[in-house]
Amino acid sequence: YFNRNTFLFAYAGNKQFAGEFVQLAPRFDALAFAEYYVAAAFDIRSGGEGWSIKPAVRLSYLTGQASVDMQQQNDISVYTDPQGRYLDFSLNYNINTSLGQDSVTLDGSTFNVNEKSIGSGLGSGIGADLALRLSPHPGLQFCIGVMDLGSIHFSHATNMYNHSTYRYEGVEVDFTDNQSLNLDSLSSFARPQYSHNEYSVRLPGRLILAGSLGLGAAEAAAGTYFHHQLSALYVQGFKDHLGSTTVPYVGLGYTYAPTTFLHLGVNAGVGGSIGFQLGLVGSVKAGPLLLGLQSGNLLALVSPRSGRGADGGFLLAFAF
Numbered sequence: 164y165f166n167r168n169t170f171l172f173a174y175a176g177n178k179q180f181a182g183e184f185v186q187l188a189p190r191f192d193a194l195a196f197a198e199y200y201v202a203a204a205f206d207i208r209s210g211g212e213g214w215s216i217k218p219a220v221r222l223s224y225l226t227g228q229a230s231v232d233m234q235q236q237n238d239i240s241v242y243t244d245p246q247g248r249y250l251d252f253s254l255n256y257n258i259n260t261s262l263g264q265d266s267v268t269l270d271g272s273t274f275n276v277n278e279k280s281i282g283s284g285l286g287s288g289i290g291a292d293l294a295l296r297l298s299p300h301p302g303l304q305f306c307i308g309v310m311d312l313g314s315i316h317f318s319h320a321t322n323m324y325n326h327s328t329y330r331y332e333g334v335e336v337d338f339t340d341n342q343s344l345n346l347d348s349l350s351s352f353a354r355p356q357y358s359h360n361e362y363s364v365r366l367p368g369r370l371i372l373a374g375s376l377g378l379g380a381a382e383a384a385a386g387t388y389f390h391h392q393l394s395a396l397y398v399q400g401f402k403d404h405l406g407s408t409t410v411p412y413v414g415l416g417y418t419y420a421p422t423t424f425l426h427l428g429v430n431a432g433v434g435g436s437i438g439f440q441l442g443l444v445g446s447v448k449a450g451p452l453l454l455g456l457q458s459g460n461l462l463a464l465v466s467p468r469s470g471r472g473a474d475g476g477f478l479l480a481f482a483f
Contacts, residue, residue: 227286
């Protein structure tokens with residue numbers, strides 16, 4: 164994450180911000196881990212065509228592979244004297260990293276991660292997903308789920324921090340022979356201090372609410388199915404971190420199934436980290452084999468100004 168002033172400051176300089184503080188602190192978070200899990204679900208039915216309840220749980224053991232964590236409030240601000248006589252820098256940042264046995268360093272303005280070994284064993288943790296599906300009668304379903312609960316604790320860590328203020332008043336130049344400009348005083352103040360304290364990273368938990376309504380019931384050898392399916396989805400992240408956002412996402416979908424072997428649909432949504440989205444989905448079932456194509460958002464491919472991202476997926480599964 165970079166705020167708008169960061170780019171304005173880099174592109175047009177600091178004169179435009181004379182007499183005011185400018186926040187420049189960027190934010191970058193990354194997390195890589197392997198997951199080993201067991202999952203279980205149990206269907207409780209009233210019998211016949213009545214209601215059903217299906218709770219489900221997934222418990223995971225997580226092994227951390229890499230982490231860059233800037234969850235804490237980071238502040239880097241610059242104040243330009245109205246007459247241009249000095250710059251005041253205020254630094255208050257904390258960066259936790261775990262990228263292999265070697266330490267990570269900030270060299271000048273470069274984030275040096277060269278020759279870092281990324282592998283399992285740097286951290287460990289526990290995760291969980293919980294869900295419940297309620298079906299009052301065939302064709303109508305309500306679901307609630309809490310995803311990505313848990314955290315990973317990293318024991319091999321490098322912490323970079325700096326909590327200081329600095330006033331830069333330029334360098335004196337007298338234009339003598341062999342004159343050289345030494346700007347080390349400007350670049351060295353931002354270099355952090357280092358420690359090696361363990362830290363934990365919470366997973367980007369979120370709440371998911373979903374519902375679907377089937378219309379146009381039809382009978383097939385495998386049982387009752389519906390020609391038309393309407394669905395709704397609500398996703399609420401618990402924090403702005405690691406791909407999750409507190410901006411809620413609301414989605415609507417429609418699927419048409421002329422037979423049990425073919426499904427075609429369209430989905431639209433608004434909110435989340437992307438904004439307005441429009442995608443398509445389709446699947447074909449041939450015996451036990453299920454093939455499908457899906458996309459949550461195709462707008463950016465049609466009009467780059469109307470979408471902030473595009474995605475696509477291919478499904479290959481065995482369905483019995």
